[in-house]
Amino acid sequence: MIIMDPNLLTLVKILLAVVLGGVVGYERERSGHYAGIRTHIMVCMTSAFLINAFMASFELDSVARMGAALMTGIGFIGAGTILSHGVQVKGLTTAASVWGVAALGMIIALGAIWEALVVTLIMVIVLEMKVFTLKGKRV
Numbered sequence: 001m002i003i004m005d006p007n008l009l010t011l012v013k014i015l016l017a018v019v020l021g022g023v024v025g026y027e028r029e030r031s032g033h034y035a036g037i038r039t040h041i042m043v044c045m046t047s048a049f050l051i052n053a054f055m056a057s058f059e060l061d062s063v064a065r066m067g068a069a070l071m072t073g074i075g076f077i078g079a080g081t082i083l084s085h086g087v088q089v090k091g092l093t094t095a096a097s098v099w100g101v102a103a104l105g106m107i108i109a110l111g112a113i114w115e116a117l118v119v120t121l122i123m124v125i126v127l128e129m130k131v132f133t134l135k136g137k138r139v
Helices: 006-030 037-057 060-080 092-109 113-128
Strands: 083-085 088-090
Touching: 006 037, 006 092, 006 113, 037 060, 037 092, 060 092, 092 113
Parallel strands: none
Antiparallel strands: 083 088
16 A cells, blocks of 8 residues: 555545546536536535545544535535426436536545546446437437
């Protein structure tokens, strides 16, 4: 195991959050959705930073409370990306991706780097999936 300076490790985690949040955000922006690369980077990076700061400064239960508060708060931001046009709803997947990158930032801060890489890959694959129809209905 490599021993790393805690400050350097924090910097690496925050930069990784920027990169992985940017990967997901790039897909959303390229597809022309409401929340793009900057939003996803900011949410992922801020989540990673806050969880990391709480881990360094507070008891473990405070870290768990911060995580819960982050997910609740990001839910409100995600709700702002959802628009209803009659019976059609737009922005739900983008809201889910913003919520997902918040969780991604948290697992990066907790040190689950491989898991973060796998989750990012899965998120991009899911976001790239084409909508198909089943018996005339969109699925």
